[in-house]
Amino acid sequence: MRFTWLLSLLVLLSACTYTAKITDGNTAVERKQYDVAVPMLRREFKKAKSRKDKGELALNLGVSLRETAHDEEAADWFQQAYDNNAGPDALREKAAALKRLERYEDAIQVYTDLGFEIGSKYEFRKDIEGAELAMKWRDQEAAGKQREFTVQPASFNSKQSEYGPVYFEDRLIFSSDRQGGTSSEDYKWTGRGFTDLYATAITGGSVTPFDAQLNTADHEGTPAFSDNGKEMYFTRCFAPGKREDAFCGLYVSERTGDSWSAAKKVSFVKSGINYLHPALSANGQQLYFSALMEDGWGGYDIYVANRKVDGTWNDPILMNRAINTQGNEQFPSLDADTLYFASDGLVGMGGLDIFRTHPLANGRYSAPKNLGTPLNSGADDFGYTIVKRMGTGQNEKTLGFFSTARPGGSGADDIYEYSKRVLPPPPIDSTPIAYKNILDVTVVEKIYEDASNPSSNVRGLRPVPNTTIIARIGDQSRTVTTNEDGQLSLVLVDDQAYDFRAEREDYLAAEGNFSSRNLPRDPDAPDQRYELELEIEKIFANQEIVLENIYYDFNESFIRSDAQPTLNELSSLLDRNPTIKIELGSHTDCRGRDAYNQDLSQDRAQSAVTYLIESGIDATRLTARGYGETQPVAECICERCSEEEHQRNRRTTFRILE
Structure with a gap:
């Protein structure tokens, strides 16, 4: 286990609430039952006729193998998925699997290809930088450079x-x-x-x-x-x-x-x-x-x-x-x-x-x-x-353990032993130290699969050049424009609070902050660089955008506590962009009487609007509209809709009004 259960617990919790019997691999993946999914997906892939079906099945099989610690096989299935029109997400997964397998040259090539495909080399810059660093260390080790650590698997794995x-x-x-x-x-x-x-x-x-x-x-x-x-x-x-x-x-x-x-x-x-x-x-x-x-x-x-x-x-x-x-x-x-x-x-x-x-x-x-x-x-x-430690000074040796998911172990995560020795100190440099901390602020936007549809899949992020940034440092403010790489770089002053606002015509403004309090002044690393992304959203007027994680109790319209974070984010967006007006929409599934669904959806939309008003948003900027069951996004015969299709249709949305 890659400890993903702790990183993604919320996903797990929602997935575990299903009690219906799982009969196909894709459903098993949706419910995070990856071990259950693997044999199902293998059988279904062999029977699939269309490239679309093969691509979806291969991608889900790659994900399931990744989550059950079989990266070598997962990488091959991600390639199968890409070859069957599963899109750049499959290549992204393959590149990550190759990196975990320490096939760094192959990973760099895939990340480079991905950058060209989605139109943003920025998206994968850190992945490539990390792979190049790993190759450098590997080459130094092969050249006989002294190593601080030696490692081996523990006997009790x-x-x-x-x-x-x-x-x-x-x-x-x-x-x-x-x-x-x-x-x-x-x-x-x-x-x-x-x-x-x-x-x-x-x-x-x-x-x-x-x-x-x-x-x-x-x-x-x-x-x-x-x-x-x-x-x-x-x-x-x-x-x-x-x-x-x-x-x-x-x-x-x-x-x-x-x-x-x-x-x-x-x-x-x-x-x-x-x-x-x-x-x-x-x-x-x-x-x-x-x-x-x-x-x-x-x-x-x-x-x-x-x-x-x-x-x-x-x-x-x-x-x-x-x-x-x-x-x-x-x-x-x-x-x-x-x-x-x-x-x-x-x-x-x-x-x-x-x-x-x-x-x-x-x-x-x-x-x-x-x-x-x-x-x-x-x-x-x-x-x-x-x-424990043994010896002193240059003869000191430290013994201990750590966890790793690297290939070649006994299971998914393994415990390894290590032995660490003290390396000879580097030559003394008497040059006076000049400390410098630099912050790179980059304005980015989402790359949508369909550039005209904000509900389509997001392929990655790309920099937005020539964007206005208002930088506030203490009680001072200055306005600058990002360069062609969407970036503003500035040398940081110690112990300051930095606030940034990014603005561009036809985009929603974004804000971010950075604190230079207690940043390192390390003689071994006097130059440090930090990053801050400001993500601005293109305005898609009169287009429906689904608000995720807003659910209501059965037959109820009050705002549950688990919906509040999403509405708080929407409130912040409206605060940052005081000139826009929005419509809050609520949709039901097709079950129940038409008139009842219409009334229920109107009540739910009004509850969301009321919550925003109580959060400080001017009521004249908000419109509540219930759509009942009139605008389903999952097209299926009501009696034959799956529970997942009903859930897709039960949604809360907003649209920016012109």
Whole structure:
């Protein structure tokens, strides 16, 4: 398992709510039951007659093989999909699979071809940069350059998944979905069990469940222990239908003697947010973790919470842009004041790579350093932990473990051992250091499969040249125009808040911000570059745009809590663009009486409008309109429509009025 279940838990939760029997591979993929999908899709592909059907089946088979850790075969099926008119998405998937397989030259060629096909080389610049860096490191290793790390698979890996090793009282505690776990059900994403916590000796040997009190039928993973061994923090993810809060949360258990108490949710954990991967400082006063929150920089970010006098925790603090990116930062671990973490937002070899950073004398963190090959690979590498050190100075050797999804292991994710030695210091450079932090602000827009239809598939992003950017720095403001690459580059001043607004005729304005507070001043990396994307949306007047994730209870029209984030985003868009007016539309499926559906859809549209008005949007800019069942997007005979087709027709939309 690639740990995708934690990255995509919301998708999983919606997928798991289906109870109907699955009879075809495409439905199995829609419901995230990838292990179930593979044999079905193989049979269906052999029987398919049209290229369209073959392309769809091959793409879904490639995805299913990817999600069940069979990248070599997945790459071939993605090519089959592309050859059968599945489009550039198939090539994008193939390139990512090739990168995970460390076939970097092939991956670069596919990414280059993709750039030409979708009309944007910008879209794949980081993928190519990472592949070129990996090739450089590989060539240096082949040329005999001294290596900091040597690695090998741990002896206790199974055919299932092992990850997240942590050293505790001469044992290694880790997560696994191996056979014999607490849950009696199979997890249909992988075809294996739910994850539990296990223990083994550092030197290998038998593997046993960690604690019967803590392992449950739900997912448990990524533990962290206090130095005195009396507290344990870990991640628990509930399956839907068992709890109201079906997200991943952080939990704490206390030890008395040899027994661990029933786990309690950590005090700052809020409902509706995914919290992952706790790590505790040596003095027990700081708790680091990864979470997906609205105040983050994008994707999962690393936060730190400080302990109160009463033992509870203050609200978490988002760590700065020296560490967090617009991608995912996860699996923090600590060695004294050195912070290790995994990121796919910093330039790396592919997937998650392991980085390290530490506080400098000036109070800032050093620029994150990629730990390079062979510790990192083209696949996901994460969960770095130190077991012991031997020797001192140049003779010091560090031993530990980490997790990886690289090919050649025993299962999906595996735990590897590493040995790290101290390399000779580089020659001393007496040249005075000139520090420079640069921010590249790029204005981008979506590339639609059908350029005239904002509801068509999005192929990628491309820069928008000659766009006006209003930059606000403190109480100062300046207006500039992006270059032909859609970019504005500026040298950052320390400890400043930067706010940007991008405007272009016939586009909706976009806004973004960046903080230069505590950016690195690292003598080993004095020049640092950061990126910020401002995505502007082309205005498609009088065209319907579906608002995702807005659902209503049966026969009800009130706005549920899970619909509020989407409406909040729409409210922000209207705030940024005060001159536009919109129509909020609501549609039902074909079941029920026409008049009833019309009234219900009008009530639902009005509920969305009322929510926006209460959010501060002027009522004169908003129109509510219920369409009932008169404008289905899935054309099917009502009695024969699938539940998925009914769901497509039950939608909330908006259109910009001229």
